[in-house]
Amino acid sequence: MSKDTTLDAVSRLYQEFMNVPFPPTLGGADRAGFDLVMVDTDTAAWIFEFSPGSRTAANSKRKVDAVCFAASAA
Template identity: 35%
Template sequence: MIANMSESELDLLSRLWEEHMHAPFPPHMRGREIEGEDMVLLDADIAGCVLSSLSGPLDEKRRKILLICLAAVEKLLPSIDDEDGATEYYKHLRDMAALAVELGNANAR
């Protein structure tokens, strides 16, 4: 277990990660930008940082990336159409990013 992290929060993030790994990327979001955000890149950035947080504390660079991505997802969610379950997919990404940031903040205390 990672020092200073609640096991239940880490377990939750692990479960969310497993769910994410089994969720297909919404096909109509490939190659799409919404308000200047590349939707594939947003997914990849969040996924990479969340995976890093599962193996140890986030460094400041990844923490900043997650905060930027989290703000982007929050801003974009109302603009995402729900074709192929895209809204739920990006809500799931948002939840993982928020939990990874929370865990990182708890670790910094």
């Protein structure tokens, strides 16, 4: 699989992921010492951070913070 094809697939899967709400029954759930909400938001933030076209030096940290905040507030 080429780099472009991989990035396209990751971008598509990320968009699908962002359209699915976090299961309310898992809010605050702990598995192996990890809060599942934080695992979910951290994963989303890192995928977003490294997606094509989403990074700039000036605002990359703000974008990660905003994604984490929005996902945890949902």
